[in-house]
Amino acid sequence: MPFRETFWNIPHWAEIGQYILGLLTILVFAYGVFRRVKRWRMGQPEKRFDQIGKRLWSVLVDAFGQARTAQDAYAGIMHLTIFWGMVALFIGTALATVDWDVTHLFFGFQFLINGAYILYELILDIFGVLLLVGLGMAVYRRYFIRPPRLQPATAWQNALAQNVDRDDAYALVMLTLITLSGYFVEGLRIAVSKPEWSPWSPVGNALASWFIVTGDPTNRTLHLTLWTIHILVAFILIASIPFTKLFHILAAPLNIFFRSMQPAGTLIPARNDDQVGVKEWRDFTWKQLLDFEACVRCGRCQDACPAFASGASLSPRNFIISLKTHLWDTSSGHRLHGDVISSKELWACTSCRACVQVCPIFVDHLASIVDMRRYLVNEGEIDALLQKTLANLGRYGNSFGQSERLRVKWTQPIQAVIKDARKEAVEYLWFVGDYASYHVMFSDITRKTAQVFQKADLDFGILYDAERNTGNDVRRVGEEGLYESLVEKNAAVMSKCKYNTIVTTDPHTYNTLKNEYPANGNNHPVLHYTELLDQLIAAGKLQINKKLNYKVTYHDPCYLGRYNGIYDAPRRIIRALGCELTEMPRHGDRAFCCGAGGGKIWMEEQPEVKERPAESRVREAAGIPGVSTLVTTCPKDLVMFCDAVKTAGLEGKILVKDLIELVDEAM
Amino acid sequence: MMNQDIYVVIEHLRGKTADISYLMLAGARALAQATGGEVIAVLLGHNAQSLANNMAADKVLYVEHPALAEFTSDAYQRTLAGLIAGKEPRAVLFASSSIGTDAASVLSARLKLPLISSCQSFSADGRPICQICGGKIMAESDLPDTTTLLTMTPGGYKPEEGQSGKAPDVIKVEAPSLDNLRVTLKQYIEPEAGDVDISKEPIIVSVGRGIQNQDNIEIAEELARALGGVVAASRPVVDQGWMSTSRLVGKSGKKVKPKIYLALGISGAPEHVEGMGESEVIIAINTDTNAPIFNVAKYGTTVDLFDLVPALTEKLREVKKV
Amino acid sequence: MNVVALFKLVPDLVEELEIDQSGTALNTDFLRLIINELDDHAIEQAILLKERSGARMTVIGSDAEGADDVLYTAVAKGADQLIKLMGDPNAVINNHAMARATAIVLKELQPDLILTGVQAHNDLDGSIGPLVAEYLGMPYVGYVSGVNVQNGRIVVRKEYPGGLIAEMEVDLPAVVGIQSAEQPPRYVTVNKVRQAMKTAAIEERPLPALDVSGGAAIRRMFKPESATRAKMIEGSTEEVTARLLDIFKEIGAL
Ligand SMILES: Cc1cc2nc3c(=O)[nH]c(=O)nc-3n(C[C@H](O)[C@H](O)[C@H](O)COP(=O)(O)OP(=O)(O)OC[C@H]3O[C@@H](n4cnc5c(N)ncnc54)[C@H](O)[C@@H]3O)c2cc1C
Numbered sequence A: 001m002p003f004r005e006t007f008w009n010i011p012h013w014a015e016i017g018q019y020i021l022g023l024l025t026i027l028v029f030a031y032g033v034f035r036r037v038k039r040w041r042m043g044q045p046e047k048r049f050d051q052i053g054k055r056l057w058s059v060l061v062d063a064f065g066q067a068r069t070a071q072d073a074y075a076g077i078m079h080l081t082i083f084w085g086m087v088a089l090f091i092g093t094a095l096a097t098v099d100w101d102v103t104h105l106f107f108g109f110q111f112l113i114n115g116a117y118i119l120y121e122l123i124l125d126i127f128g129v130l131l132l133v134g135l136g137m138a139v140y141r142r143y144f145i146r147p148p149r150l151q152p153a154t155a156w157q158n159a160l161a162q163n164v165d166r167d168d169a170y171a172l173v174m175l176t177l178i179t180l181s182g183y184f185v186e187g188l189r190i191a192v193s194k195p196e197w198s199p200w201s202p203v204g205n206a207l208a209s210w211f212i213v214t215g216d217p218t219n220r221t222l223h224l225t226l227w228t229i230h231i232l233v234a235f236i237l238i239a240s241i242p243f244t245k246l247f248h249i250l251a252a253p254l255n256i257f258f259r260s261m262q263p264a265g266t267l268i269p270a271r272n273d274d275q276v277g278v279k280e281w282r283d284f285t286w287k288q289l290l291d292f293e294a295c296v297r298c299g300r301c302q303d304a305c306p307a308f309a310s311g312a313s314l315s316p317r318n319f320i321i322s323l324k325t326h327l328w329d330t331s332s333g334h335r336l337h338g339d340v341i342s343s344k345e346l347w348a349c350t351s352c353r354a355c356v357q358v359c360p361i362f363v364d365h366l367a368s369i370v371d372m373r374r375y376l377v378n379e380g381e382i383d384a385l386l387q388k389t390l391a392n393l394g395r396y397g398n399s400f401g402q403s404e405r406l407r408v409k410w411t412q413p414i415q416a417v418i419k420d421a422r423k424e425a426v427e428y429l430w431f432v433g434d435y436a437s438y439h440v441m442f443s444d445i446t447r448k449t450a451q452v453f454q455k456a457d458l459d460f461g462i463l464y465d466a467e468r469n470t471g472n473d474v475r476r477v478g479e480e481g482l483y484e485s486l487v488e489k490n491a492a493v494m495s496k497c498k499y500n501t502i503v504t505t506d507p508h509t510y511n512t513l514k515n516e517y518p519a520n521g522n523n524h525p526v527l528h529y530t531e532l533l534d535q536l537i538a539a540g541k542l543q544i545n546k547k548l549n550y551k552v553t554y555h556d557p558c559y560l561g562r563y564n565g566i567y568d569a570p571r572r573i574i575r576a577l578g579c580e581l582t583e584m585p586r587h588g589d590r591a592f593c594c595g596a597g598g599g600k601i602w603m604e605e606q607p608e609v610k611e612r613p614a615e616s617r618v619r620e621a622a623g624i625p626g627v628s629t630l631v632t633t634c635p636k637d638l639v640m641f642c643d644a645v646k647t648a649g650l651e652g653k654i655l656v657k658d659l660i661e662l663v664d665e666a667m
Numbered sequence B: 001m002m003n004q005d006i007y008v009v010i011e012h013l014r015g016k017t018a019d020i021s022y023l024m025l026a027g028a029r030a031l032a033q034a035t036g037g038e039v040i041a042v043l044l045g046h047n048a049q050s051l052a053n054n055m056a057a058d059k060v061l062y063v064e065h066p067a068l069a070e071f072t073s074d075a076y077q078r079t080l081a082g083l084i085a086g087k088e089p090r091a092v093l094f095a096s097s098s099i100g101t102d103a104a105s106v107l108s109a110r111l112k113l114p115l116i117s118s119c120q121s122f123s124a125d126g127r128p129i130c131q132i133c134g135g136k137i138m139a140e141s142d143l144p145d146t147t148t149l150l151t152m153t154p155g156g157y158k159p160e161e162g163q164s165g166k167a168p169d170v171i172k173v174e175a176p177s178l179d180n181l182r183v184t185l186k187q188y189i190e191p192e193a194g195d196v197d198i199s200k201e202p203i204i205v206s207v208g209r210g211i212q213n214q215d216n217i218e219i220a221e222e223l224a225r226a227l228g229g230v231v232a233a234s235r236p237v238v239d240q241g242w243m244s245t246s247r248l249v250g251k252s253g254k255k256v257k258p259k260i261y262l263a264l265g266i267s268g269a270p271e272h273v274e275g276m277g278e279s280e281v282i283i284a285i286n287t288d289t290n291a292p293i294f295n296v297a298k299y300g301t302t303v304d305l306f307d308l309v310p311a312l313t314e315k316l317r318e319v320k321k322v
Numbered sequence C: 001m002n003v004v005a006l007f008k009l010v011p012d013l014v015e016e017l018e019i020d021q022s023g024t025a026l027n028t029d030f031l032r033l034i035i036n037e038l039d040d041h042a043i044e045q046a047i048l049l050k051e052r053s054g055a056r057m058t059v060i061g062s063d064a065e066g067a068d069d070v071l072y073t074a075v076a077k078g079a080d081q082l083i084k085l086m087g088d089p090n091a092v093i094n095n096h097a098m099a100r101a102t103a104i105v106l107k108e109l110q111p112d113l114i115l116t117g118v119q120a121h122n123d124l125d126g127s128i129g130p131l132v133a134e135y136l137g138m139p140y141v142g143y144v145s146g147v148n149v150q151n152g153r154i155v156v157r158k159e160y161p162g163g164l165i166a167e168m169e170v171d172l173p174a175v176v177g178i179q180s181a182e183q184p185p186r187y188v189t190v191n192k193v194r195q196a197m198k199t200a201a202i203e204e205r206p207l208p209a210l211d212v213s214g215g216a217a218i219r220r221m222f223k224p225e226s227a228t229r230a231k232m233i234e235g236s237t238e239e240v241t242a243r244l245l246d247i248f249k250e251i252g253a254l
């Protein structure tokens, strides 16, 4: 009868010793966890206990299912094999222990017998192999391929952070040791006891054949020695979890459980206490501290980050690692601002959200960046251009520093009058936005938008000189008070207007109106113009008379795509116009930011920047054979890309157009 | 009794007469024609009498005193207060500058005389025409019936009209006691060597993509040298590495407000205009008649820059040599 | 040490300026006021002095739309005392009148140092700083871009064209006309200004009687011909060159 004597060849003292060691391990482990939790609780309060059902589901999908981890093939396979290998072996060990020391000891029966036992052995052997494959892949990648995203930052400001490398290596060494020693223990057991079912443990069996030569007493001694090593490594590994990188086993699911359940476009408001923004690490909320602690340093965020790619000093990965290190750094006296995180890093961020989108454990880099920016803004530590722009926004309600009356200058050449939504009821209230209203490059496009609306017989109106910048990017710059005052002004006018739906030109405007104005009383639906046109085309209300036949590619604006999940409407319109759409390598939720967002378009350029994100993007578009036009649906994109086409020397190779220009042409 | 003469307070710094002084002499001549008086230069200095030689003035009043060697407000005010009160001219012109404005307002209050500032020119009947509100508004005022102080800005007259080959008569005037001055000059600090700060330069020759390549920048540099200015650039030029970032004008660069901004082959994108739109006089050279730069420029021409710039440089050199 | 910063509000050039029916003044219907940029620098310089040498800092301006904002912003930056001079809003006013009236108020405050912008774009009868200086019998230095207190006097950096700087020593009390502060005026957040509105008090003082003598009598105002489009210089390269040379001379560049 196939079965296993779990403590075969193990003297009684060793068996007892193992339990004592186990108890000790649990104590150390518990202390480690307690120490971490205590640190998180030193942060500010934040409510993250709502929607428990959704949260648990997310843990299931994203922590156990590792949905995001799997999106990167190599790393996905690597991590899944290690993860499931470890889980299986852990469960296997637990089962064997229960089988022997609980059911057998107290109730005199074993369940790991016969077929079940054979299956058990086979499965464990296979998972062990998987685990080794995963570990091998990890070692190969980290130490031979050496992708940049896993490399230490050149400028670790903190000696503690240098431990990061050792920590990474430690996890791999320990996991490899535990697996290999387990196999050898099995092999030696089989070599001595030679059970007839040994072929079901293929790896153990193969190893056993090596030990035929050494013979019995030696093998028993070897077995006991390796078993002791195996047990010791296992307990050290478990005890060290809360002190090493392995802590992510706990922290990652926790972080996923506590992640923000708000729409991506809703920024967490500035906390209103004496401290504006984050000055010291204790000013972060406990959830932000958990973010830093949970990070596994996988570097995906860094790979996705346009600021990093441009050569700016920001890497979201290094940002998080530095913060985590700082959290435990009690001796160096480093200040959070300046020593740990430079203002340059903070101002490099375009708020594109690519980092947040790819992080397998849902770290919210942006929330922490904005919170730290809030502190800088409060201290007046902003560059001259941004300062001027904020002053303009405060005084004139637009970032251009122009008179409110010029907001509708673009309407002058239009024959048909556009309704004043303040004076008459309209179905659609059109929020034009700053760039579409004031930027000379865009006025023609804005006129075309009006024409398209008019041709579609849309009942729409605008707020004329009463419209203000909606404050999306003001908020992300960290000037919460100015944001609020802009919201107040807009809300005051809007509350006096009669309309059903808001439609916007600018995705930034769209984002805050849709996701942040509801907290300030807007309960009307908000549509981006692409959504509206898509609806109109579907309903047959927008007549397309001409097939355009252009070969185009489409850039997803961050605030339309990643922030609000609108990927299909613009693509459907492009196809409806008869254009052939070829995707860029980076598209959809991986679209590469143009570099304008988060107030970047209002800031001085950082001298470190080697290739502006917009240049990288137009090169990507121009690199697609046959594509003549880069289509976008955001005024800031248009401005950035038109400029980049010039600076990248791509004039004549690629045209940049707003989708509305194509629609207008086809009507 | 007030006479009809027009006095011009000559401005000089470290042994050199400022251009604005000649410009004022030209303006004073125009005003003197209306009032029927003489043009009289007032020169305060120490061993500075020779500066008077090329002034197109009927007379020069020269006040000699060691404390007047270099400008300090207190010494100038005291000297001029006595002189003006004693002579009672029709008008006294000061430069609207670091020197003239320090003296003019104080004297207006001290002598209880009216003051008109930012005067650019005079009407035929002698009324001052002033430019205010960043050049957006012109204001014409009456010339009050008492001795009137005026500060003058450039734009109405040319400096060479205030110069003459014939040295005017110089009349020495006794300096008042200049002890116990409340303001004293400690030292001059030279502008830092190294790269220029374009935001402080009064004349800028700025190049855009119309310049085509790095080698061509040389012709702009020569023009700048001939004009006594510095070169700057739009972003594409800086991006190419043809000029250092410190020379970038615009949104991502420096904001400049020079007296003259010469834009060579710059289209006038809003991001560029943001940095130079407030320049006093913008002159645009661009082959495209529709380039938006012409909407902010005061003067424009569509002549090819490669023809115009070398020709202009040569002419400037000739003029300077004379 | 008592430091006072004076400011005045001037028409915001972002808005189109109109001339009123009399033809001698700006149409105030569309006028929007903004702090004179250089006065903002004067406030900044005063704050820097306060931070450096612990001066007590007062900001004074006369009542007009936007004056409260300027005052509260100054407090948010660090000013100690705010004074608003209340007068007849329709009174004809010029710099001479303003300077005389302000000098009366200033006398009571006994300031050691008065800072103000060296000029404003709508000055037609000199600038406030030197007028105030003379009415108070204090010395004046203008075009200054840095002030330091040293042994009971101040050392200022006076700017000349071409970046030349003259370091001048001035007896106190004195008036200084600021061309630019040592650093650009700082940004204060909307929340800080709102906070200041709740906590700071603006002292309102009557504006002493106005005496406009010493100013200019405007006969007419007009806009210079087309400021929106360049005057195009046509002709051959030679002709254009010659015309440009003339223009350089007119501007005074040669
Ligand atoms: C966020 C952002 C910030 C920016 N910041 C800045 C900034 O700080 N500064 C800046 O300058 N730009 C900035 N830009 C770029 C700006 O939008 C324009 O792309 C840039 O100013 C154009 O430079 P240009 O006029 O030299 O080139 P172009 O627009 O290509 O103009 C070249 C001009 O030269 C003329 N030309 C060609 N040949 C000749 C000839 N032989 N003789 C005479 N004329 C000729 C052409 O008619 C054309 O008008 C920024 C853009 C963005 C999006």
Ligand code: SF4
Pocket (backbone or CB within 6 Å): A301, A304, A305, A306, A307, A308, A314, A315, A316, A348, A349, A350, A351, A352, A353, A354, A355, A356, A365, A366
């Ligand atoms: S939001 Fe975008 S720019 Fe900012 S850190 Fe993340 S990836 Fe980088």
Ligand code: SF4
Pocket (backbone or CB within 6 Å): A294, A295, A296, A297, A298, A299, A300, A301, A302, A316, A317, A320, A358, A359, A360, A361, A362, A363
């Ligand atoms: S923050 Fe997320 S994506 Fe970035 S390194 Fe850490 S775990 Fe990876």
